[in-house]
Amino acid sequence: MVYCKYINFINESSWPEVSIEKIIACLKEVLPNNVIDKAEESQLSLNSIDKEKNFSFFNQAIVQDLKKPLPIYDLNYYHSYYSSIEKKMFTPKNKIEFGNLILYDGFFIQKLLQKLIIKHEQELPFSKLNILITDKLLCTFDESDWRYHARSLICGTPTLISTAGIVEGIAKPPDYYYKLYFFKENPDIVDELKKEYNGQFINYNDHRINDIIEGLVLQALFYFINSGEPFCQDRNCRLFNAHFQDDVIxxxxxxxKICQKHKILINKYNHVLFIDNNCTKEAEE
Ligand SMILES: [Zn+2]
Incomplete structure (x- = not known):
């Protein structure tokens, strides 16, 4: 168990609906002994990173082809398979799947931020969980179906939560995609479907985003508490790795709800932090 006592939010989302104060207030009920804060300024903000200096890096982090992983993935084992796939490569359907959004490799972005942390703090701190909330559409390459997938959450140091990933990376009802495909010539189809499926999925500037982010933060924390396993098998537990919007909502x-097994783990975690807080207080007195 890794005890991240400090949780630090860096919010660079442009959504006015994202309220870190609300998220912190809800998290405090589950994690009363954590120190949870919001950074007004941070060297980890992707928006404030010197773009000129890091231009080549950002350029490299952009996914050009959904079926072609960036070189950060260790694909030696799959080399021959990959070569044959590459020959058959088809034009990705980015447009219909992700609109005109630019896709960024989430692990690549995470690596850049790790370098910045090490530059400032000499090492990656494990008692502090930095959580960056970005509008950039993050994705990771999945070898099981050999393609990139949009992600709402990239666990680790720092943890990345993508608002666009919540909208695009969690599947909408299947009918939605059929209609989007069959009526793609209709320029108003996206707006029409938005009305038809009102409330059934999280959309851009959805006021329900804070509850979703809160759930993702709990998963990000369990990645550390539970030795790299943020998810739960129980479909009724908030830590369930939901792939569909209706489940996420x-x-x-x-x-x-949080299942019994995870409640016990949270209680244990809260208890250790409680003792730690008291020891610190006593030492100060
Ligand atoms: Zn659970």
């Missing part, structure tokens, strides 16, 4: 907004 049910788990994080309607039910907000």
């Amino acid at each position: 049910r788990l994080n907004i309607k039910e907000k």
Whole structure:
């Protein structure tokens, strides 16, 4: 168990609906002994990183082809398979799947931020969980189906949460995609579907985003508490790795339940932090 006592939010989302204060207030109920804060300024903000200096890096982090992983992935084992796939490569359907958004490799961006942390703090701190909330559409390459997938959460140091990943990376009802595809010539189809499926999925500038981010933060924390395993098998637990929007809304907004096994782990974690806080207080007195 790794005890991240400090949770630090860096919010660079342009959504006015994202309220770190609300997220912190809700998290405090589950994690009363953590120190949870919001940075007004941070060297980890992707928006404030010197773009000129890091231009080549940002350029490298952009995914050009959904079926072609960036060189950071260790694909030696798959080399021959990869070569044959590459020959058959088809034009990605980015447009229909992700609109005109630029896709960034989440692990690549995480690596850049790790370098910045090490530059300032000499090492990666494990007692402090930095959580960057960005509008950039993050994705990671999945070898099981050999393609990139949009992600809402990249666990680790720092943890990355993508608002666009919540909208695009969690599947909408299947009918939605059929209609989007069959009526793609209709320029108003996206708006029409938005009305038809109103409330059934998290959309851009959705006021429910804070509850979803809160759930993702709990998963990010469990990545450390539970030795690299942020998810739960129980479909009714908030730590369930939901791939569908209706599950994400049910788990994080309607039910907000945590299973017995994870409740025990949280209690244990809270208890250790409680003792640690008291020891610190005594030492100061
Ligand atoms: Zn659970």
